[in-house]
Amino acid sequence: MSVSNSTLKNYNLESILTISNLTKKFGYLTAVKDLSFTINKGNVYGILGPNGSGKSTTLGIVLNVVNKTEGDFHWFDGNTSTHDALKKVGAIIERPNFYPYMTASQNLKLVCRIKGVNYDKIDEKLEIVGLLDRKNSKFKTYSLGMKQRLAIASALLNDPEILILDEPTNGLDPQGIHQIREIIKQIAAKGTTILLASHLLDEVEKVCSHVVVLRKGVKLYSGRVDEMISSHGFFELKCNKQEELVSFLENHNAFGNIKIQDDLVTAFLNEPMKSEDFNKQLFEQNIILTHLVQRKESLEEQFLQLTDNQKN
């Protein structure tokens, strides 16, 4: 295969993390299965999935704290060792852990010394997370939200190319959740790429531009969040000849997933269709409906549909 130098250069410039056919097994349990996706510079990515879907395992593998079973991943252009690449990554994958009797500022000084970063960065990063005026308070006096914000400041000290957060708002009150989300958006607006794991659809919808949906370690969807939102909706249908209706829907290109619950059939559209056109088509096949409602599903419904109803 021939790839021109300029294509290669552009591609390499943009790519932050490439995951290819990654699999992780814990004994008989497959936590991540044949997972592939790419993270490009400047976007905010969400790994979305219910508990146990393999989000933390995936983050652990790319951060070199969990060993992969099969597949591969590489950081940046692929020519940097994972060890060196991780120097350009800021990650919070556990609960923030600082010295309780030291102030925020003293705690960050320690981190600066470990990371080889100038102390000048401390105030700059505390400002971003809204803690500059509390920099001389002891860590133990901080609320949970403030602790999480301090962890973000700490992860930002070395000006990472990418910030990785595992469930960044877990356990916080609504105000704390709002603050963290706003901070993430601000950091992203300044050009830092972000990868966050969340089981909250709402969080991904509010914060992320791109999403990878996982269920039991398997990727169900990856792409832009707005494209996932822009679905074509679905029809709710009832008919005395349900078998004929379902067979018609299954053979119709415009329909994807079909759900049957007692006498109610829900048919999800792959493309736009007006209810009157659909009704006419059915009528021509001698299928007479007793109930027809066209709806547009919410992102939440789509997520539940993706994670609950799709068979592996």
Ligand SMILES: Nc1ncnc2c1ncn2[C@@H]1O[C@H](COP(=O)(O)OP(=O)(O)OP(=O)(O)O)[C@@H](O)[C@H]1O
């Ligand atoms: N060290 C381990 N040993 C055995 N099984 C593990 C280990 N770590 C994770 N698992 C299992 O792997 C699966 C994926 O877990 P993982 O923590 O990656 O999911 P998650 O999507 O991050 O969920 P959560 O939000 O609950 O942490 C789960 O079934 C979990 O029990």
